[in-house]
Amino acid sequence: MTGIYIHIPFCKQACSYCDFYFSTRKQLIAPFVKALIIEIESYRDTPFTKNPVKTIYLGGGTPSLLNEQHLASIFEALHSVFDTDPEEVTIEVNPDDVSDEYLKMLIRLDVDRLSMGIQSFQQELLTFMHRAHSREEALKALESIQKTGFPAFTADLIYGNPGQSVQMLEKDIQQLLLFDPPHVSAYSLTVEPKTRLGKQVELGRIRPPDDEVVAEHFDCVESNLRDGGLQRYEVSNFAKSGREAHHNSNYWNHRNYIGFGPSAHSFWWDNTAARRWNNRADLKKYLASPAADVVEESEIIPLHSLAEERLFLGLRTIWGVSETELKDRYQYELSDLQLEWIHQQTGRGVVTFDDKILKMTGTGLKISDLLVVDLLSKK
Numbered sequence: 333m334t335g336i337y338i339h340i341p342f343c344k345q346a347c348s349y350c351d352f353y354f355s356t357r358k359q360l361i362a363p364f365v366k367a368l369i370i371e372i373e374s375y376r377d378t379p380f381t382k383n384p385v386k387t388i389y390l391g392g393g394t395p396s397l398l399n400e401q402h403l404a405s406i407f408e409a410l411h412s413v414f415d416t417d418p419e420e421v422t423i424e425v426n427p428d429d430v431s432d433e434y435l436k437m438l439i440r441l442d443v444d445r446l447s448m449g450i451q452s453f454q455q456e457l458l459t460f461m462h463r464a465h466s467r468e469e470a471l472k473a474l475e476s477i478q479k480t481g482f483p484a485f486t487a488d489l490i491y492g493n494p495g496q497s498v499q500m501l502e503k504d505i506q507q508l509l510l511f512d513p514p515h516v517s518a519y520s521l522t523v524e525p526k527t528r529l530g531k532q533v534e535l536g537r538i539r540p541p542d543d544e545v546v547a548e549h550f551d552c553v554e555s556n557l558r559d560g561g562l563q564r565y566e567v568s569n570f571a572k573s574g575r576e577a578h579h580n581s582n583y584w585n586h587r588n589y590i591g592f593g594p595s596a597h598s599f600w601w602d603n604t605a606a607r608r609w610n611n612r613a614d615l616k617k618y619l620a621s622p623a624a625d626v627v628e629e630s631e632i633i634p635l636h637s638l639a640e641e642r643l644f645l646g647l648r649t650i651w652g653v654s655e656t657e658l659k660d661r662y663q664y665e666l667s668d669l670q671l672e673w674i675h676q677q678t679g680r681g682v683v684t685f686d687d688k689i690l691k692m693t694g695t696g697l698k699i700s701d702l703l704v705v706d707l708l709s710k711k
């Protein structure tokens with residue numbers, strides 16, 4: 333099975349923390365959609381189209397800047413080139429683009445899941461993050477989702493903002509829970525060097541919160557969402573039972589996916605290794621030749637590296653990684669030193685190894701990346 337990711341590289345304005353690839357030149361949306369369709373068409377009758385497509389994800393950027401005609405033509409191209417039988421079609425939306433009419437249009441196009449970047453309901457934090465939407469627009473968008481009975485949605489929240497108290501975060505989560513979300517993604521604010529936030533931190537104008545404060549936020553998110561019926565199933569993702577995101581789970585499970593659009597990544601198994609490639613993050617070049625010279629980097633990833641990556645990704649989830657999977661899929665044997673490490677960490681209460689499935693405990697999840705680095709160093 334395959335997942336398809338489409339990168340829509342347009343935003344109204346740059347959020348202060350964001351280092352994704354996008355342009356604010358909305359006049360280029362129509363030419364971009366044409367180019368995107370040419371790129372999709374370039375896959376016709378290739379081996380990539382033989383597997384059924386189970387998930388489609390429109391991300392960005394801000395895909396909700398596209399109108400019905402744009403979206404319909406993209407889906408038409410996908411359905412005509414690929415063997416599509418999707419169990420999940422997601423579109424990222426910004427609250428200020430959401431209206432009853434927009435949602436009804438998405439339902440007509442068989443989009444069944446929204447991923448909405450709310451980030452916070454506190455106007456001062458939205459302003460600090462330089463978000464394009466206001467608190468009122470976020471509330472209105474959530475009301476529209478309820479009113480139209482949209483099949484599924486997830487809302488993004490950001491914690492660990494400078495000046496954000498635990499009480500403010502708790503208020504945000506309680507506000508969101510009033511709309512009964514089936515899924516929530518909560519991310520700790522990361523300071524990327526090339527962003528406006530990164531520059532302000534570098535100049536000493538802003539000081540990110542201490543690790544202890546961020547850890548408190550992490551716990552606050554978990555306990556409030558759990559009380560609201562959403563369980564953490566990955567470090568940053570929470571869902572009601574059975575409402576976990578399929579598309580993202582495919583990334584963590586190393587399933588095949590194809591990415592379209594500037595800066596999109598793809599991953600494809602080829603017997604005993606996998607290939608990963610990414611499209612050039614260059615809209616101008618993409619518009620000039622969308623079907624040729626799109627790929628910037630391509631690498632064959634050997635099984636050993638894939639196993640290590642699988643441990644990184646899988647141990648961020650509550651499902652963990654089994655020893656059998658490591659052996660059968662990646663020919664990766666846990667060494668004696670690693671087994672000894674697992675035994676020690678089980679004693680510390682940060683991992684479990686029941687039925688030979690390695691998992692992080694709640695405490696371990698907070699530092700899962702550090703623990704995996706330690707585990708891999710024992711090979």
Ligand code: SF4
Pocket residue numbers: 342343344345346347350351352354392393394426449
């Ligand atoms: S809307 Fe999303 S992609 Fe666009 S600048 Fe903000 S965070 Fe980045």
